Every structure is written in structure tokens, then in C-alpha cells.
Amino acid sequence: MFNPRPQVRYIAIAGQAPCVVIDDVLLDPRAMVAHAVAAQERFAVDPANYYPGPELDLGQEMAFRLDDFFIQHVRRALGAQRTISVAARLALATLPAAALHPLQRLCHRDCADLAPGVGAAAAVVYLFEDARMGGTSFYRSTQGPEHTARLLREAHAGKPRDTDGSAYLTASNAHFEQICTIPARFNRAIFYDGEIFHAAQIEAPALLHPDPERGRLTMNGFFRFRKRSA
Structure with a gap:
């Protein structure tokens, strides 16, 4: 499923761990899009996490496959020693700008309630062709x-x-400075430290669409890990 010989790049983020960028990450990304299309009726909005659209949990097997890839190619760059938990899901951003909750108009972090010595990481695989999304x-x-x-x-x-x-x-505002942007590309994955503020760079929300074949479909991963000793 995942490319066994990925080309890994590291994009510097000032004062933070780098963003790990891997193109052509899935061997058959069209199969994942097809899965999203076939399962479209099972996508649902989870109001607890404020994602601006419906999501679909991909189950434990997919989460473990994603974690295997993380362990082999990513974790050292993000300071991870051992994975504690992992989740994977498909997500489809669909909300028009006017419908956003105030929290969805800001950047966010994926690191709530971390115990001492525990870190967080996230992954996004872009599964749409139109980079303008x-x-x-x-x-x-x-x-x-x-x-x-x-x-x-x-x-x-x-x-x-x-x-x-x-x-x-x-873009930067009165509260946050934008320090790095990773453009979308079909079948590109990014992995990053979940303690860094981040947001989807959706400059053309009119392009968002509820059809997984046409919309801003991503596969998202979330990791909790034991930090590597200094």
C-alpha cells in the first residue's frame, strides 16, 4: 500500500521540528479515492474535533500500516521513540467560509492533554488533483x-x-504569523509535529465539493508517541 522506497524531504519550520514531505507515498492512490467514493454515505461530521467537513475512520489495520510507515521513515525526524496510539481516517473539507465556526477560522494544534514525555504527530495525504484547494x-x-x-x-x-x-x-493575522506553507500535490504526504500550530491553506473555498472524486479529500493520521531521550 505504501511506497517501500520513498523519497523523503525535510522542510524546515523555524524553531520547530521539520515537516517531512513524501511524494508518491501510496502505491495505488486511486484505490483510496475509490474507497472513499464507495463509502461516501458512511462519512460523518464529528463536531468534537471541528474538522470542516465529514470524515470516515479507516480502522485499526490501516492505522497500523500508517504507523509502520511512520516508524520506518518519519519518527526520528519528529523525535519519536515508540508509538503509543495511532488513528487514520479519510476527511473531506466541505464547509463554505461563511459557515465556519470561529474555531475553524484559526490555526490549531493536535496536542491536547499530553503527559510529560509524550509527543504528538500528524499526517496528511492529499488525494485530490486540483492543487488550488x-x-x-x-x-x-x-x-x-x-x-x-x-x-x-x-x-x-x-x-x-x-x-x-x-x-x-x-495568512498571518494579529494573533499568528504564518511561517511555512506546504503546497498540495496528489499523493503527497506530510508528517509534522502536532504541537505546531497549523491550518489547511484553503484559499479557494468555492472549489470545495462533497464528491470525494472532486473535492478536497485527504487521508489524515494522528499519532501519540513516547519522546526519544535527548
């Missing part, structure tokens, strides 16, 4: 941890800030 951007907070925590709490409660506008975050 956007890759992924990384950010740093410009206002300090207390301000940022308050901003995120207010957004979670549905209180928008005037400077947040009513669109997907695609």
Missing part, C-alpha cells in the same frame, strides 16, 4: 501563551474576534 500552513503565536489560550477559549465558545474575519485562515 490548498495544502497546509504552519504558524507561530505572536501574542504570548496567555493571550493565545484566551483567544482559543473564546473561539471554542463561539466568540469571534473582529480580526479573524469569516474565512479560512490562509
